[in-house]
Amino acid sequence: MNYTFQFGVVWRDLGALMDGALVTFQLGLLAFWGGALIGLAGAALKTFGPRPVRALVDTYVVFLTNTPALIQIYFLYFGLAEFRIRWSGEFCLLLGLTLNAGAYLTMIMRAGFLSVRRAEMEAGEVLGMTRLQQISYIIAPHIARTIYPALANFFIVILVMGTSIGAVIGVDELTGTAITLATVNYRWLEYFTVVAGLYIVLTLIASVGLALFGRWAFRVKARVF
Amino acid sequence: MPHLEVRDVVARYGSHEVLSGVSLDVDRGEVVALVGPSGSGKSTVLRVLVGLLQPVSGSVRVGGQAVDYRSAGQVRAIRNRMAIVFQQYNLFQNMDVMRNVTLAPIRIKRRDRREVETLAVALLERVGLGQKLHAFPDELSGGQQQRVAIARALALRPEILLLDEVTSALDPELVNEVLDVIRDLAREGMTMILVSHEMAFVREVADRVVMMDKGQVIESGPPAEILDAPRTERAREFFGKILRH
Amino acid sequence: MERILEQLPRFLSQRNLVLLAEAAGMTLAMTAAGCLIGFLLAFVIVYLRQTPGRWALPVRLACIAYVEIFRRIPFLVIIYLVLFTIPLVLRDASLFVIAVVSICIYATAYISEIIRGGIESVPRQQVEAAATMNLGRLQTTLWVVLPQAMPVIVPPAVAFGVSFIKDTALVSQIGMFELTFRGKELNNQGYSAVLVFGTIAFVYFLMSWPLNLWGQYLEKRLAAPRSQRRRRTLRQP
Numbered sequence: 001m002n003y004t005f006q007f008g009v010v011w012r013d014l015g016a017l018m019d020g021a022l023v024t025f026q027l028g029l030l031a032f033w034g035g036a037l038i039g040l041a042g043a044a045l046k047t048f049g050p051r052p053v054r055a056l057v058d059t060y061v062v063f064l065t066n067t068p069a070l071i072q073i074y075f076l077y078f079g080l081a082e083f084r085i086r087w088s089g090e091f092c093l094l095l096g097l098t099l100n101a102g103a104y105l106t107m108i109m110r111a112g113f114l115s116v117r118r119a120e121m122e123a124g125e126v127l128g129m130t131r132l133q134q135i136s137y138i139i140a141p142h143i144a145r146t147i148y149p150a151l152a153n154f155f156i157v158i159l160v161m162g163t164s165i166g167a168v169i170g171v172d173e174l175t176g177t178a179i180t181l182a183t184v185n186y187r188w189l190e191y192f193t194v195v196a197g198l199y200i201v202l203t204l205i206a207s208v209g210l211a212l213f214g215r216w217a218f219r220v221k222a223r224v225f
Numbered sequence: 226m227p228h229l230e231v232r233d234v235v236a237r238y239g240s241h242e243v244l245s246g247v248s249l250d251v252d253r254g255e256v257v258a259l260v261g262p263s264g265s266g267k268s269t270v271l272r273v274l275v276g277l278l279q280p281v282s283g284s285v286r287v288g289g290q291a292v293d294y295r296s297a298g299q300v301r302a303i304r305n306r307m308a309i310v311f312q313q314y315n316l317f318q319n320m321d322v323m324r325n326v327t328l329a330p331i332r333i334k335r336r337d338r339r340e341v342e343t344l345a346v347a348l349l350e351r352v353g354l355g356q357k358l359h360a361f362p363d364e365l366s367g368g369q370q371q372r373v374a375i376a377r378a379l380a381l382r383p384e385i386l387l388l389d390e391v392t393s394a395l396d397p398e399l400v401n402e403v404l405d406v407i408r409d410l411a412r413e414g415m416t417m418i419l420v421s422h423e424m425a426f427v428r429e430v431a432d433r434v435v436m437m438d439k440g441q442v443i444e445s446g447p448p449a450e451i452l453d454a455p456r457t458e459r460a461r462e463f464f465g466k467i468l469r470h
Numbered sequence: 471m472e473r474i475l476e477q478l479p480r481f482l483s484q485r486n487l488v489l490l491a492e493a494a495g496m497t498l499a500m501t502a503a504g505c506l507i508g509f510l511l512a513f514v515i516v517y518l519r520q521t522p523g524r525w526a527l528p529v530r531l532a533c534i535a536y537v538e539i540f541r542r543i544p545f546l547v548i549i550y551l552v553l554f555t556i557p558l559v560l561r562d563a564s565l566f567v568i569a570v571v572s573i574c575i576y577a578t579a580y581i582s583e584i585i586r587g588g589i590e591s592v593p594r595q596q597v598e599a600a601a602t603m604n605l606g607r608l609q610t611t612l613w614v615v616l617p618q619a620m621p622v623i624v625p626p627a628v629a630f631g632v633s634f635i636k637d638t639a640l641v642s643q644i645g646m647f648e649l650t651f652r653g654k655e656l657n658n659q660g661y662s663a664v665l666v667f668g669t670i671a672f673v674y675f676l677m678s679w680p681l682n683l684w685g686q687y688l689e690k691r692l693a694a695p696r697s698q699r700r701r702r703t704l705r706q707p
Contacts, residue, residue, distance in 0.1 A: 003558050062679065063675065065682075066636075066674065066675045066678040066679045066682060067636065067671040067672075067674045067675050067678070068636035068637065068639040068650065068671075068674055069636070070636075070639040070640060070642075070650060071639060071650065071653070071667050071670055071671045071674065072671070074653075074654075074663070074667045075663070075664070075667045075668070075671065078657060078663035078667065079662075079663040079664040079667055079668070081663070082473070082474075082662055082663060082664055156542075160542060160543065160544045161544055161545060161637065163544075164544035164545070164546045164547065165546070165640070167546060167643075168546075168640070168643055175544055175546050175547055178547075178550075179550075188550060188553075188554040189551070189554045189555065192547055192550045192551050192554070193551070195547055196539070196543045196547055196551065199542055199543050199544060199547065200538075200539060200542045200543065203542040204542070275602045276601075276602075277598055277601065277602065301604055304601075304602055304603070304604045305604065308602070308603075309602050311595065311598075311599065313595055315593075315595045315596060315598070315599035316599075317596065317599070317600070317613075317614050318596070318618055319614070319617035319618050328603075328613070329603035329604065329605065332609070332613075333603065333604050333605060333609075334604075381603065
């Protein structure tokens, strides 16, 4: 129990770590928005699509939510190489995370779709709204309000759990950068303590931002803590 | 000397003062009814007495002894002498009727299990639920649940029984089965403080009626006097509204 | 493609299958151990977090800090922190211990939020009724609150554990010989990545999917009122 912490080297590399944090944030955002588009399409197809399409969506969701994101990314990174498709680690990570997020977000958005009650739609009809008006004034805001907390929560999950998988295939996001640096001078504990701190700061900024945005846009009381 | 003596009790929820100096005496065997508009602090008096809300100032004496509600030990002691029945019954949803009634006497008061169980069966039969010993609360009607709650309170053998709007949450046709039980208790000389909106019932069982408004006692006396000839304008207005229904 | 088909018989040798089965067992064992210990510790965290009184403020803050910190750090970072911290405390800790401790740290933080939600779902009046009958805080928690909170707690806690089976794939990174690690090994031995990771994905699927379905069944069953649940158990011989 006599380990001497030496944070000196870590401070020197703080710039590199911050760059890593930026990559993490970008990856998180891109994967989330890509996943959200897939999720929206998936939930719509699952709700309104013909039977074979619904079965297809189900298969996609069940398979991607029941296997590790890490294996999915390995599959893209190592597996596709066998078919002469060589993508960079960043791209495989992003694609893998997006497809993975798409499956989870399909479930979340589908739950939002199901939460629309008939009475609300009828209320819209009574008011003489057209179908499009019903969707834009009643249904869409209702769904957004219902699923917003789950979406905000999921964004944090991708930002933290998701992007750090990149470290395993050599992507220089925050965790990956720390591993690369620590292998050089072996100050693992110092690097990872600082990295942990950066993740906390990053997610706190995201949480607070999402909570404020939710309150402003949908009058949702999303909790920061 | 009254058995329970409440003097100038002040209580707050946050910054909102709900009791602004309430005084109240209850003799042994007496039935006192607290009446008044909602928000007047009737229920809060009961909550203060059982230690669910700490008074800011004022004193409470039971049997001549002052109770310090800041002391956990004294709150425990006072709760050993009083039992409360809530508007929403608050039976433990995860326990059957028997366990609801016997839990505290056996596990907390450490009384003999067989003696407590015999008493519990007797009490439940008395409130007309001898057939429901092993039912769960969600299988009972509101009136039945409230009668179990009364049996649960009685099983604690309290010196004073506090009844907080025990019929307010019940469907009208279930009110009487609960009032019958309370009427019996009054006849047997149980010391009770009851908060109620059932004026006819109050007139029948209460020895004394205490009218409250805005966290204060504004009138107190025998039912006939208070209900039929209120002295204050505020009381006249209140009873005028209620009795017209 | 031909390479995959050509490798298939050799890949599905008895030796490899036993290896994968054992690795899957290892994945399940460390997830179960970490999550179960985490579940119990989470109760302690929540209980301490709700300690009343001014003097307990540091305790409450420590609990909140623990939960907030470890929910916001990637599991991989926790693994590395544990990997390099444990040797300072415990000599010769096995990789299994390191994996279980890492899982446990994360699970405790996450499940304690689930438990807190469950406890807050129990009406406050139940606690008040218990208080007026002189039940202590621990008694009220054990006899009144937790039994009522369990139906709310168990389904998401199970879902978390099941979901975590997949996330434990990351401990392969430190050389823990669980399912993903064995996959990488086989891949390094020259087997096709499509074949290997396809199979590994399938094995994860076989563990995760049935447990997920069971979790959904559990959720439906626990949603029924207590009295009906009891009757149904009576009817089932």
